[in-house]
Amino acid sequence: MKYIKILVLPVMLLMTGCEKLLMGPEPDGSASATFEYLWQQFDEEYSLFDVKAVDWDSARAALGAEVHDDMSAEELFDVCGRLTDLLHDGHVNLISGFDVRHDAWLYRMMTEKSNIDPDCVALHYLGPDYHTLGGLCHNDIGDGVLYIRYASFSNSIDSNRVKYLVDQYAKRAGGLKGIVFDIRQNGGGNIANLWNMLAPFRSHGQLLYTTQSKVGKGHFDYGKDHQVWAYDNPMGLDVRVAVLTDRGCYSAASFFTLCAKEYDNFWVVGDTTGGGLGLPRNGQLPNGWYYRMSVSRTLSADGNNWENGVPPDEVVLLDRTLTAQGVDNVIERAKQWILE
Amino acid sequence: MRFGMKKLFLLLWSVAAVSAAVGQPSWRLYFEPGLGASVFRDMGTSPLSYHGPMGTISMGYQHEGKVLVEADVEASAGLMHSAISKGLNYPQVGGFAMAEAGVAKNLSDRLSMRHLLQVGVGAMGYADLRYNASLGNTALMLTGLTAIRAWAEMPEIVGWKSANKRYGIDFDHSLMARLELLPVGMFVRPDFGYNDNFTAYNDDQYLLPRNLECRAKAFPGVAATVGLVRRNGASGDVTRLSYRWMYITTGRNVEYPFAAASHSLRLQVTLMNRIKKSNAL
Numbered sequence: 001m002k003y004i005k006i007l008v009l010p011v012m013l014l015m016t017g018c019e020k021l022l023m024g025p026e027p028d029g030s031a032s033a034t035f036e037y038l039w040q041q042f043d044e045e046y047s048l049f050d051v052k053a054v055d056w057d058s059a060r061a062a063l064g065a066e067v068h069d070d071m072s073a074e075e076l077f078d079v080c081g082r083l084t085d086l087l088h089d090g091h092v093n094l095i096s097g098f099d100v101r102h103d104a105w106l107y108r109m110m111t112e113k114s115n116i117d118p119d120c121v122a123l124h125y126l127g128p129d130y131h132t133l134g135g136l137c138h139n140d141i142g143d144g145v146l147y148i149r150y151a152s153f154s155n156s157i158d159s160n161r162v163k164y165l166v167d168q169y170a171k172r173a174g175g176l177k178g179i180v181f182d183i184r185q186n187g188g189g190n191i192a193n194l195w196n197m198l199a200p201f202r203s204h205g206q207l208l209y210t211t212q213s214k215v216g217k218g219h220f221d222y223g224k225d226h227q228v229w230a231y232d233n234p235m236g237l238d239v240r241v242a243v244l245t246d247r248g249c250y251s252a253a254s255f256f257t258l259c260a261k262e263y264d265n266f267w268v269v270g271d272t273t274g275g276g277l278g279l280p281r282n283g284q285l286p287n288g289w290y291y292r293m294s295v296s297r298t299l300s301a302d303g304n305n306w307e308n309g310v311p312p313d314e315v316v317l318l319d320r321t322l323t324a325q326g327v328d329n330v331i332e333r334a335k336q337w338i339l340e
Numbered sequence: 341m342r343f344g345m346k347k348l349f350l351l352l353w354s355v356a357a358v359s360a361a362v363g364q365p366s367w368r369l370y371f372e373p374g375l376g377a378s379v380f381r382d383m384g385t386s387p388l389s390y391h392g393p394m395g396t397i398s399m400g401y402q403h404e405g406k407v408l409v410e411a412d413v414e415a416s417a418g419l420m421h422s423a424i425s426k427g428l429n430y431p432q433v434g435g436f437a438m439a440e441a442g443v444a445k446n447l448s449d450r451l452s453m454r455h456l457l458q459v460g461v462g463a464m465g466y467a468d469l470r471y472n473a474s475l476g477n478t479a480l481m482l483t484g485l486t487a488i489r490a491w492a493e494m495p496e497i498v499g500w501k502s503a504n505k506r507y508g509i510d511f512d513h514s515l516m517a518r519l520e521l522l523p524v525g526m527f528v529r530p531d532f533g534y535n536d537n538f539t540a541y542n543d544d545q546y547l548l549p550r551n552l553e554c555r556a557k558a559f560p561g562v563a564a565t566v567g568l569v570r571r572n573g574a575s576g577d578v579t580r581l582s583y584r585w586m587y588i589t590t591g592r593n594v595e596y597p598f599a600a601a602s603h604s605l606r607l608q609v610t611l612m613n614r615i616k617k618s619n620a621l
Contacts, residue, residue: 019379019587019601027387037387284386288422 029287031076035067037286038080038094044217046087047297048278051307054086056219077101077289084291088308090250091280095290106274115246115271115330116184117323121149124326133161135193140169144177145335150197153189153252159199166200166237178240178338180331184270188251198230198259201241201266205232208259210299211279222297230262241266242334245312249273255298257310262301269316269334272309368578368613372398376584376604378418384596386422394418396604398440410460414440416602440464442489458493464522466588466600485598487525487559487588493518495569510573515566516582522561527590527598561588567606580608 027033039060049056063083067076077094081101084092090110094101122128125147130139135155141147146169150157170176181197208228215223243260245253245268254273260266278294285291299305314337319329378394381387400412416439442462465486499514567582584606589599 018585019599022587022589022601023379023381023389023599026381026389282385284388284422286387288388 027286030069031067031071031287032064032069034076034285034287034289035064035080035083038291039064039083041283041291042084042087042293043219045214045293045295046092046219047212047214047222047294048087048089048307049219050297051305052087052089059083059086073287074098076287080289084293087293089278089294090274090276091278091292091294093290093292095292097289110185110187110248110250110274113247113271114185115248115318116182116244117318117320117328118185120323120326120328121182121331125328125331133165134158136162136165138165140172141180141331141335143335143339144169144172144174145180145338146176146178147180147182147331149182150186151183152186153191153193153256155189155193157193157196159196162197163200163237166239170239176239178242180242180244180334180338182244182331183249183253183256184244184246184330185248186250186253187248187274188253188276191252191255194252194256194259197256198263199233200237201233201263202236202238203230203233203263206230206262207301208262209255209277209301210303211296212299213296230259239265240338242337243268244270244330244334245273245310246271247274247309249310251276254306254310257312258298258300258306261310261313267314267334267337268310268312269314269337270312270330271315271317272311273306275307275309277305277307277310366404366614368402368576369611370400370402370578370608371611372396372400372414372580372606372608374398374584374604374606376602378416378420378600378602380420380598380600382596382598384594384598388422390420390422392418392420394602394604396606398606398608410442410444410458412440412442412462416604418602440489442491444491444493458495459491460493461488461490463487464489485525485527485559485588485590485600487522487561489520489522489561489563491518491520491563493565512571512573514569514571516569516580517567518563518565520561520563520565520586522559522563522588525559525561525588527559527594559588559593560591561586563587567608576613577610578608578613579610580606582606582608 027037039056043056043060060083063079066079071079073096077096077099081094084094084101085103085105088103088106090103090106092103122130125141126137126139126149130137130149132138135150135152135157137149137151139147146166148165166176166179206229208230211226211228212222212224213226215221241260241263243257243266245257249257250273254276257268257273258277261268277298279296280292281295283291283293297305297307300310314333316330316333319327322329374396376394376396377391379389379391381389394416395418396414396416398412398414400410403409440462441464442460444458444460447457447459463486467485493516495516496514497517499512502511502513503509504511563584563586565582565584567580569578569580571578582605584604585602587599587601590597
């Protein structure tokens with residue numbers, strides 16, 4: 001039995017602390033270490049410095065001067081939040097147990113420049129007798145035009161159901177002339193729903209967009225192009241689709257708009273989207289808080305970076321005097337294009 | 341999970357049954373549960389280490405013929421948390437799962453060694469997942485690592501005998517040690533996320549295949565096991581109490597290093613055996 005004592009106990013004692021030596025020390029959770037880590041993570045991984053007019057080094061000097069280890073957590077959160085606010089990116093957040101920092105400038109823009117009057121749509125277009133299919137609310141708005149309201153890409157879409165819906169309207173007297181697909185104030189969600197919505201429509205395998213990920217620590221160290229193509233579906237639904245957008249369209253809604261512009265039968269009308277074409281990832285800070293930031297960038301088929309907003313094919317801003325009379329001039333313009 | 345373990349058990353059982361049917365009588369099927377602690381640190385997503393208890397379960401088949409062949413499948417899981425939990429920070433928990441499989445061969449005769457030496461090769465996979473849920477926020481982070489492992493084991497460094505006079509059973513005891521190296525592997529960080537879009541008030545769900553970090557490199561991984569083995573002289577059943585330490589890291593082979601370590605105390609029991617009496621120690 002003496003061999004056991006000789007061999008087992010020292011081995012256990014040795015190994016218990018081994019990984020601490022091998023993994024190295026953890027950073028301390030002080031205010032200065034947290035701020036510095038946050039700044040560095042964005043400096044090395046944030047993917048959209050090319051379209052964000054911000055001097056990141058100057059921001060470190062200016063805001064870093066306000067950081068000291070005796071400051072409260074709330075004070076540190078404010079300084080770190082002002083750092084991330086400089087990017088005006090809806091995919092950038094700072095998350096603590098007591099608050100979540102989002103970019104107020106962007107939120108104000110998305111809200112103030114809303115290009116939809118929900119009451120007008122609910123009463124005069126969707127109507128009280130509207131129908132629901134999955135995440136889509138829909139109704140006939142006359143002249144063979146189907147109106148679909150899709151408020152969030154978090155609501156599921158099934159491509160077979162989209163096809164079913166279109167087929168049902170096509171069977172009606174007069175047939176289906178086209179679809180008004182309204183995604184105004186749609187803040188994004190599950191990007192998979194984008195493909196489910198587009199899948200039934202006629203396409204020819206065209207290039208939709210190109211994505212690049214950050215692969216190095218330099219601000220412009222992007223990896224190789226990853227091109228995203230439409231389905232090759234020449235026998236798909238052959239109807240005109242007008243997509244209604246505004247500044248409240250973000251993330252997956254902007255991706256959808258980007259793709260819709262490349263479909264032959266799609267037309268985008270309304271206001272520029274809010275952007276958000278960089279896919280985000282999470283990370284943790286030394287003091288336990290979390291951050292979120294964009295780590296990829298997306299270029300349109302013609303090479304433009306519409307991170308700050310995808311422009312429509314035609315700008316039509318909502319006329320509030322008309323909505324007061326029950327008329328949404330954006331929907332009316334879309335309907336006019338369909339019936340041309 | 342229960343269904344998976346049941347299928348695994350049936351698979352090993354059928355291997356044992358086939359071996360018996362073709363006239364290879366010297367084999368045993370064993371089961372090895374264990375408890376311990378684990379730690380991992382993924383610098384790609386957090387500078388903090390996650391610690392916590394772990395459980396492990398292993399099933400193996402050992403065939404003692406002219407060569408010794410051992411195949412085992414192991415699964416581990418743990419519940420982890422970060423040391424940072426002060427104030428109003430988010431609760432942070434994570435988990436991991438690990439599966440290992442391999443075969444070993446007895447090389448003592450070939451090397452003319454006095455002590456039995458087994459060497460083996462196998463593979464292991466490790467995946468960790470961190471989940472944070474508070475104030476409606478959810479964040480998932482996932483890391484995976486697979487590695488080829490090679491090991492050498494001396495199942496009988498020293499041995500001694502004892503007897504249970506009441507039941508008239510003789511026991512053979514031995515002290516065993518195993519050293520494992522994880523010389524090459526593949527690291528995967530798929531960068532999957534599900535979280536709230538705090539600006540637009542919608543959930544973001546995304547998978548970033550373009551951000552997949554997948555590297556096949558040499559990883560400086562190591563594991564060591566020491567244990568006490570007792571073999572029942574009458575039945576041939578083997579019972580083993582062992583302690584295992586494992587450390588695996590990507591080192592500087594990836595952009596942001598990943599490292600994981602675990603300690604576990606395990607009890608191996610024989611489920612069934614067809615050990616030749618002549619093979620008894």
